[in-house]
């Protein structure tokens with residue numbers, strides 16, 4: 402668990418400080434009233450729409466229209482140059498048409514906003530390569546043998562030592578071997594990937610792309626670098642993840658364009674996925690009750706990842722499109738801890754809450770409410 406970096410400045414309204422029960426957390430700097438907005442984040446580091454919902458969620462504003470297919474995509478025959486705004490056209494050196502990047506949008510203006518991001522063609526071309534590769538493997542996929550393989554892998558024991566040796570083998574053995582091959586042969590050496598790994602390739606590629614263009618001294622970068630990694634506990638619980646992550650790394654190592662490849666180090670790759678496990682925010686369908694809303698994907702918002710969970714939270718988090726806001730739901734005094742609810746299980750009894758948080762989030766909840774109830778309820 403990360404313990405060192407407690408001097409992160411995220412908001413003028415709170416400090417990030419060490420707790421005695423659960424790593425770092427956010428503490429109010431001053432007395433503040435219920436309804437105060439303590440953090441709004443307009444820029445996530447990356448997001449991942451579940452494969453199942455890829456055509457039903459807008460890749461720009463995250464709108465979901467109860468299962469309706471999004472109206473707009475990057476058309477295969479459309480000239481990139483025609484869509485790029487003035488001043489961004491130099492991103493393409495020769496006439497290029499889109500080639501299927503797996504990006505859907507709710508309307509033309511969302512597509513145009515997406516495509517007007519700086520250097521975005523680099524990422525779109527990476528998505529095109531990944532999609533073409535994923536589709537080229539379609540005939541080889543066999544769901545029954547995948548399930549069998551999953552069962553087998555999930556029965557293996559994964560210690561930190563095994564995880565470490567896996568990556569050192571990739572570094573010392575697999576990379577030098579693949580580096581010697583011609584480009585055409587490299588692609589043939591790639592492992593078969595399924596939907597989860599394909600989505601994960603896209604997620605890591607998007608993260609690398611955004612990191613490449615993020616100021617190293619920005620709050621976004623500082624908070625990303627200091628994120629807590631849950632790699633070990635997650636792989637310990639789902640051993641198949643190590644195999645899956647290895648395939649994602651191998652696929653990206655061969656398919657990433659020259660512009661992104663230098664960023665793909667094993668340690669950054671492990672940090673991206675390890676910190677995703679404990680810090681990702683779910684992208685949930687709006688306006689439905691907790692029981693019936695769809696889980697559309699997840700996003701990484703490092704600036705907002707230092708709130709601990711409480712079973713009696715004083716901060717409400719709300720997603721409005723692709724923005725995330727955090728608002729006090731009660732008055733707080735200077736020094737008071739600011740906590741959100743991770744789980745949507747606040748109405749359950751303390752033992753059930755502890756069990757679910759431990760199973761799904763890998764921590765024993767040390768919030769005040771649980772501590773109090775554990776002392777009094779047996």
Ligand SMILES: C[S@@+](CC[C@H](N)C(=O)[O-])C[C@H]1O[C@@H](n2cnc3c(N)ncnc32)[C@H](O)[C@@H]1O
Nearest residue numbers: 423424425629679706707709710764766767768
């Ligand atoms: C999103 S991070 C919050 C920031 C984290 N404490 C840190 O230092 O980076 C989630 C992690 O914080 C810790 N955590 C959050 N709420 C907690 C709680 N109520 N009790 C114990 N640990 C908690 C767990 O380790 C959890 O995996």
